[in-house]
Amino acid sequence: MTIVSVLRLSVIKKNIITSNVIHKLQKCMCSQANVDHKPLEKIRNIGISAHIDSGKTTLTERILFYTGRIEEMHEVKGKDNVGAVMDSMELERQRGITIQSAATYTIWKEHNINIIDTPGHVDFTVEVERALRVLDGAVLVLCAVGGVQSQTLTVNRQMKRYNVPCLAFINKLDRLGANPKRVVSQLRSKMNHNAAFLQLPIGLERENKGVVDLISQKAIYFQGDFGESLFYDEIPNHMRTECADYRHELIENLSNVDDTLADLFLEEKSISEGDIKNAIRRTCIKRTFTPVLVGTALKNRGVQPLLDAVLDYLPNPGEVENFALKEKEGQEPQKVILNPARDDSYPFVALAFKLEAGRFGQLTYMRCYQGVLKKGDNLYNVRTMRKVRIARLVRMHSNNMEDVNEVFSGDIFALFGVDCASGDTFVTDKNLQLAMESIFVPEPVVSMSIVPANNKDRDNFSKAVARFTKEDPTFHFYYDSDNKETIVSGMGELHLEIYAQRMEREYNCPVILGKPKVSFRETLIQPCPFDYLHKKQSGGQGQYARVTGILEPLPPNKNTSLEFVDETVGTNVPKQFIPGIKKGFLAMAEKGLLTGHKLTGLKFRLQDGMHHIVDSSELAFFLATQGAIREVFEDGIWQVLEPVMSVEVTVPDEFQGAVMVQLNKRHGIITGTEGTEGWFTVHAEVPLNDMFGYAGELRSSTQGKGEFSMEYSRYSPCLPETQEKLITEYQRSMGILPNKEKKKN
Incomplete structure (x- = not known):
């Protein structure tokens, strides 16, 4: 046993651990673990995903602090103007939102955890998409007040698409109106999860003091200046009946999907902690059960038990089946199961899932699925068969790079100077014609015209557009020959506004965004x-x-x-x-x-x-x-056609009337409505010409809770007044109506 392990055991014997000791301990473990070659069972690749403003980045900040990765914690919108570690971009710190997914790795109880913190805003959904593509497990963060919201449903669909097991963490127990039981009910009804509490909160809102672990039947209190000291005690008397009921419910839910535990339950044998934990792990990996943990990251409660649950219940890379496709001429592609063994007995296979312009050129984020890659090896892009020599291997901690000499199966790492696209497969054996399944990219929903404010900035404008369109597959740029203007398309108005600000900040190229012309x-x-x-x-x-x-x-x-x-x-x-x-x-x-x-x-x-x-x-x-x-x-007899969009709006019930009025004003036709547990969804068909500016109007009229998506439906005859206006404008532009408008005969 190492000196670190002995020190750790001696300290943990006490109920209260002082912050100085634990941080020295964790930093020592981190430095030692970085040079260790961890076995597969000691690796976890997880993502933190949720609806906007559910506390993902705050939770990640606490995880890094408790694992000794950072010296001190900062808030997302802190008064010290520092901001959270994972929000490395200046715009993220100013706005208090996550724009780009950020990767890091840390050590908890001798396990190496790779973490990707993802954005919650629907405009940056591709960041979540490509993160979940390469992760083995996820933490789905839910607000104890907001519960299951529109973007939560989107994240859930993404997890289902890539078959990613998840834990649910109900955050913000300290907020006014917190109701974790309602959130679990929504998990079951709205998302069809077989979910049950592993913990119950001791008090809510201001009265929240800690959590009760239903498996060990212990109360956990978080003491010290930053909640770093865990104190275990008996369950409070007033909660004992409730805890017994919820523990029984947990065992019942598990028995429904796990045969081993069902046999013990039906035979009325005693069920131990180990039996429950093993059943949770088996069912969680199969995605037939979702464990629910509770806490408040901002108030430093519930984070350490969540880390323990990540180790106990989420799969290591060896427990997830990953495959590549082997193509042969004239035949259907064959599935090849990849071997996750952390040695060089199998050829190296990796997937490039994210591109970013770094200080030293293009930075390519990759996930290794098989084999070993060492500094100095040669890589081949399966799509282009281009060869590249690896001069530098790094692992990311937000925007900081840490050099490594080799990476193994299950690792997330980054390379410089690799010319590729997001979703490309890389191998070290040129003859290994394997291609991994690519990443799903949603179609853009909002378009705006764009032009540099100054003509002298056109070179910088071209560089910025070339970089951003390569990094972000949902950011499109094209020239509309119909209307003779350059158009950018993205996932929302905020998405395009962020890129406009980045062009000004990073390339000194202010741009003008405007309403694009509609292709009638x-x-x-x-x-x-x-x-x-x-x-x-x-x-x-x-x-x-x-x-x-x-x-x-x-x-x-x-x-x-x-x-x-x-x-x-x-x-x-x-x-x-x-x-x-x-x-x-x-x-x-x-x-x-x-x-x-x-x-x-x-x-x-x-x-x-x-x-x-x-x-x-x-x-x-x-x-x-x-x-x-x-x-x-x-x-x-001629008529003008206009593009009609299929629009879906999701808002809380209290804003139903306002949304209906807005859509009617925009000449929308309601095609269907549905409601589930306090949320109302309306389906409508609205002319694209009337949809500009709707995102801002919807958010302002629904206190930021409303969201919408739209996609092209069909071309349909426009209103007579719209046609008359278009004809008049065209005649004036052609010089037919130089001074006054003439009525059409």
């Missing part, structure tokens, strides 16, 4: 025949072409496409000129004559025509087709 479309209401002759003869070879047919609207389910049909019979229109007619139709469809937007939902039926043996050419038929479309604009 033009289409016909009813079929319109055409018969157009293009004739130009002025000496020499002339141009002669005639096209006859019908331009008709497509059904509503095809109103975003264009169709060209050749119905000609005979040789009036030679077949070699048909491509020219089609090109003429598609060229005219690029810009309509009504509002200047693209034409869609049209079927061009070419029925007949005429040609000249000398003067006809592909160009002549191209121009004849364009003339025919112009004629149809004069004779046909």
